[in-house]
Amino acid sequence: MSAQQVITEKLRGAFQVQWLEVENESHNHSVPRNSETHFKIVLVSDDFADMRKIARHQAVYKVLAEELRSGVHALALHLYTGQEWADREAPAPESPNCMGGSKHERQPAS
Amino acid sequence: MDIMETIKEQVEGNPIILYMKGTPQMPQCGFSGRTVQALMACGERFAYVNILENPELRESLKVYSNWPTFPQLYVNGELVGGCDIIMEMYESGELKTLVQSASAADKSEADAG
Numbered sequence: 001m002s003a004q005q006v007i008t009e010k011l012r013g014a015f016q017v018q019w020l021e022v023e024n025e026s027h028n029h030s031v032p033r034n035s036e037t038h039f040k041i042v043l044v045s046d047d048f049a050d051m052r053k054i055a056r057h058q059a060v061y062k063v064l065a066e067e068l069r070s071g072v073h074a075l076a077l078h079l080y081t082g083q084e085w086a087d088r089e090a091p092a093p094e095s096p097n098c099m100g101g102s103k104h105e106r107q108p109a110s
Numbered sequence: 111m112d113i114m115e116t117i118k119e120q121v122e123g124n125p126i127i128l129y130m131k132g133t134p135q136m137p138q139c140g141f142s143g144r145t146v147q148a149l150m151a152c153g154e155r156f157a158y159v160n161i162l163e164n165p166e167l168r169e170s171l172k173v174y175s176n177w178p179t180f181p182q183l184y185v186n187g188e189l190v191g192g193c194d195i196i197m198e199m200y201e202s203g204e205l206k207t208l209v210q211s212a213s214a215a216d217k218s219e220a221d222a223g
Contacts, residue, residue, distance in 0.1 A: 053198065057177075057194070057195065061178055068179075073179075
């Protein structure tokens with residue numbers, strides 16, 4: 001199973017998902033072709049109600065801790081409640097392009 | 111000194127500190143680049159650490175804050191977030207308010223001391 005599928009399934013298992021997008025953005029970064037290192041996740045769930053932004057991110061990082069230890073390098077996270085998502089006028093923001101950092105790193109993944 | 115103590119000293123000793131890949135002048139990662147630009151646009155002085163130059167610090171920071179990626183922005187010793195959170199806060203004006211009040215508190219403390 002690809003990392004993308006694992007991430008999708010784990011998030012569906014951990015949260016009451018109203019909307020979920022898991023996009024592989026690794027091709028925007030200086031990693032080999034077909035890598036699964038950089039993902040953008042848009043997750044809408046009322047589980048995030050009453051949670052500060054930082055707590056929402058930490059909750060997702062916790063669910064995906066294993067993936068982050070074993071090859072997944074960065075997650076762009078856009079986490080909303082159902083109401084926040086409905087109130088948004090624009091889609092989730094675009095991720096930035098790579099600036100070549102991993103070429104300068106001693107270890108390939110972190 | 112224990113590395114966790116070093117981190118504690120850095121984040122508590124600097125009202126605004128950014129752990130990033132590269133430097134504000136030459137960021138080595140798009141997420142760090144975007145974050146540092148937003149922070150600079152707020153117009154306050156801040157400290158930064160290039161974590162690419164310190165692998166041990168980099169690994170320990172992930173544990174210290176239960177946050178596995180970079181950049182990481184700390185204000186008054188507390189983790190505010192990474193790129194996505196900082197950009198949201200920048201766009202809503204929240205970031206400017208936060209760093210200005212942290213910076214002002216630091217200055218008045220220095221004057222009093």
